[in-house]
Amino acid sequence: xxxxxxxxxxxxxxxxxxxxxxxxxxxxxxxxxxxxxxxxxxxxxxxxxxxxxxxxxxxxxxxxxxxxxxxxxxxxxxxxxxxxxxxxxxxxxxxxxxxxxxxxxxxxxxxxxxxxxxxxxxxxxxxxxxxxxxxxxxxxxxxxxxxxxxxxxxxxxxxxxxxxxxxxxxxxxxxxxxxxxxxxxxxxxxxxxxxxxxxxxxxxxxxxxxxxxxxxxxxxxxxxxxxxxxxxxxxxxxxxxxxxxxxxxxxxxxxxxxxxxxxxxxxxxxxxxxxxxxxxxxxxxxxxxxxxxxxxxxxxxxxxxxxxxxxxxxxxxxxxxxxxxxxxxxxxxxxxxxxxxxxxxxxxxxxxxxxxxxxxxxxxxxxxxxxxxxxxxxxxxxxxxxxxxxxxxxxxxxxxxxxxxxxxxxxxxxxxxxxxxxxxxxxxxxxxxxxxxxxxxxxxxxxxxxxxxxxxxxxxxxxxxxxxxxxxxxxxxxxxxxxxxxxxxxxxxxxxxxxxxxxxxxxxxxxxxxxxxxxxxxxxxxxxxxxxxxxxxxxxxxxxxxxxxxxxxxxxxxxxxxxxxxxxxxxxxxxxxxxxxxxx
RNA sequence: CGGGGCGUAGCGCAGUCUGGUUAGCGCGAGUGGUUUGGGACCACUAGGUCGGGGGUUCGAAUCCCUCCGCCCCGACCA
Numbered sequence: 001x002x003x004x005x006x007x008x009x010x011x012x013x014x015x016x017x018x019x020x021x022x023x024x025x026x027x028x029x030x031x032x033x034x035x036x037x038x039x040x041x042x043x044x045x046x047x048x049x050x051x052x053x054x055x056x057x058x059x060x061x062x063x064x065x066x067x068x069x070x071x072x073x074x075x076x077x078x079x080x081x082x083x084x085x086x087x088x089x090x091x092x093x094x095x096x097x098x099x100x101x102x103x104x105x106x107x108x109x110x111x112x113x114x115x116x117x118x119x120x121x122x123x124x125x126x127x128x129x130x131x132x133x134x135x136x137x138x139x140x141x142x143x144x145x146x147x148x149x150x151x152x153x154x155x156x157x158x159x160x161x162x163x164x165x166x167x168x169x170x171x172x173x174x175x176x177x178x179x180x181x182x183x184x185x186x187x188x189x190x191x192x193x194x195x196x197x198x199x200x201x202x203x204x205x206x207x208x209x210x211x212x213x214x215x216x217x218x219x220x221x222x223x224x225x226x227x228x229x230x231x232x233x234x235x236x237x238x239x240x241x242x243x244x245x246x247x248x249x250x251x252x253x254x255x256x257x258x259x260x261x262x263x264x265x266x267x268x269x270x271x272x273x274x275x276x277x278x279x280x281x282x283x284x285x286x287x288x289x290x291x292x293x294x295x296x297x298x299x300x301x302x303x304x305x306x307x308x309x310x311x312x313x314x315x316x317x318x319x320x321x322x323x324x325x326x327x328x329x330x331x332x333x334x335x336x337x338x339x340x341x342x343x344x345x346x347x348x349x350x351x352x353x354x355x356x357x358x359x360x361x362x363x364x365x366x367x368x369x370x371x372x373x374x375x376x377x378x379x380x381x382x383x384x385x386x387x388x389x390x391x392x393x394x395x396x397x398x399x400x401x402x403x404x405x406x407x408x409x410x411x412x413x414x415x416x417x418x419x420x421x422x423x424x425x426x427x428x429x430x431x432x433x434x435x436x437x438x439x440x441x442x443x444x445x446x447x448x449x450x451x452x453x454x455x456x457x458x459x460x461x462x463x464x465x466x467x468x469x470x471x472x473x474x475x476x477x478x479x480x481x482x483x484x485x486x487x488x489x490x491x492x493x494x495x496x497x498x499x500x501x502x503x504x505x506x507x508x509x510x511x512x513x514x515x516x517x518x519x520x521x522x523x524x525x526x527x528x529x530x531x532x533x534x535x536x537x538x539x540x541x542x543x544x545x546x547x548x549x550x551x552x553x554x555x556x557x558x559x560x561x562x563x564x565x566x567x568x569x570x571x572x573x574x575x576x577x578x579x580x581x582x583x584x
Numbered sequence: 585c586g587g588g589g590c591g592u593a594g595c596g597c598a599g600u601c602u603g604g605u606u607a608g609c610g611c612g613a614g615u616g617g618u619u620u621g622g623g624a625c626c627a628c629u630a631g632g633u634c635g636g637g638g639g640u641u642c643g644a645a646u647c648c649c650u651c652c653g654c655c656c657c658g659a660c661c662a
Contacts, residue, residue: 012611012623013596017655037654092661109662143585143660445662482620516622534621552622
């Protein structure tokens with residue numbers, strides 16, 4: 001490709017909107033262009049990269065016996081009604097009617113569609129296990145697209161679905177897919193990508209992992225032990241906190257004028273927040289009160305709470321609702337509360353700590369020395385479960401070491417779905433015993449554009465992306481300086497042609513721009529290998545060579561040895577992305 | 585959906601508060617010339633529904649009303 005013909009302007013300045021490295025460089029380098037919020041056109045450079053990523057995905061999916069298919073983006077609502085998701089999913093699902101008034105939708109994921117394939121094409125246990133995948137457009141009407149390609153509304157996703165005759169088979173296959181994912185992210189050049197335990201959310205199913213590209217701009221928080229043995233999404237992470245276990249002292253009411261917050265109470269009584277108990281009030285979608293107790297220094301993890309009480313939507317309760325339950329906002333506690341009438345959730349930090357300060361359910365008063373086992377009435381009706389948000393430095397549940405907090409971009413996920421879709425949608429097969437059984441399913445997704453953006457987040461310098469060889473838009477960037485001199489033009493043309501003839505993917509800057517201008521563009525395009533030909537180098541029958549990540553350093557190589565040299569460099573850089581040595 | 589910010593040429597911005605002729609500047613683009621190793625220089629040229637609509641006014645980019653769009657934070661998120 002000649003740079004003079006490449007579509008996609010490089011920009012000296014980024015649009016003000018762009019704030020993260022990947023967003024800035026994708027725009028400045030001419031990889032993508034915004035069409036509307038969360039909708040992007042991939043320009044040639046961006047498309048070249050995503051094609052290479054897609055090819056890696058194909059190879060790795062085929063390697064775990066996947067078969068590529070293609071399902072429609074537009075799907076009939078009736079299919080989603082079968083699984084129950086048509087009613088369940090909110091406005092993230094784009095619904096519309098076709099000309100006949102039939103309810104349709106844009107696929108945000110394809111469990112229903114693939115189940116329809118499986119239940120007609122896979123009928124016997126002899127055909128299982130089986131895995132189908134596609135690389136295709138998804139649409140999600142995101143409330144808030146952000147950070148360029150990190151969070152968009154329309155995107156290309158590799159989505160794969162496996163079908164099994166037994167849980168055991170699913171679990172074994174899930175492991176293979178996990179390994180395939182480790183290989184994939186290594187191959188596309190991510191430097192740090194961790195698989196973590198995750199909250200499977202509305203996707204359902206028991207076990208799931210998210211693959212997180214570690215990056216400061218990531219939306220997810222991950223807690224990891226220093227030795228890597230434990231890592232989990234903040235939504236599900238747990239810590240092994242130590243609780244005070246002193247001999248219970250008698251309850252004792254104290255006057256705490258105006259002390260409505262934990263900070264007030266702790267300061268007034270000269271205690272640490274960890275010696276207090278916090279009462280937090282939520283309401284569910286039916287406007288019913290949920291009374292939550294947690295140690296004063298901890299925060300409620302709403303994702304855990306939602307899961308614990310099996311309630312997808314919760315919000316803070318207003319004072320009216322709190323008072324109606326017989327408590328006093330700011331001075332509320334379990335004391336005198338009838339747990340039979342109100343839903344109460346207590347974190348172990350409260351049920352297992354001794355002598356906490358709690359509200360007295362009386363204006364301007366608190367109670368010292370609350371002990372759950374002694375003082376909470378109707379304990380048998382109270383749900384005791386971990387609903388605490390893990391903090392950086394909290395002890396790891398496995399090793400006890402202080403947990404580290406990392407930010408990550410979710411570039412892929414894998415789920416053990418079980419029969420969540422196959423059972424309601426009658427996706428059955430005939431087993432050896434002649435009985436019809438629902439298939440056990442797994443699903444496996446990777447966002448292609450997001451993966452590209454994540455690579456930039458991890459691989460860039462001040463001047464632009466530093467593409468890993470495996471997904472670079474080109475393998476070699478050839479620049480001709482003073483190319484208006486016929487002998488330079490000739491030498492460059494010849495070298496370019498011989499690179500192409502050798503099967504090397506070369507970009508040729510034939511524009512005759514000034515050196516600085518050409519170099520700045522080359523940095524933005526981020527091709528891993530660069531060759532510069534100029535009258536100076538030509539006079540010695542040499543070519544200047546550098547790798548993209550060498551900064552200003554370069555070396556001279558003989559013109560007649562360029563081809564084998566470049567081929568070897570490509571091999572060496574490709575080797576850096578070989579999946580042989582899994583890291584995650 | 586809640587909070588905040590922004591919308592003037594392809595990109596970055598000034599002008600808006602305090603209304604007043606032909607709406608400017610830098611980058612980018614085109615032509616000609618001089619240049620040529622880390623975003624050169626000179627001259628000329630093209631490029632604008634000042635986000636849309638309505639209103640106030642002799643006069644609106646500027647004031648008022650309204651709608652739309654984009655970004656950031658939060659909520660939500662297979």
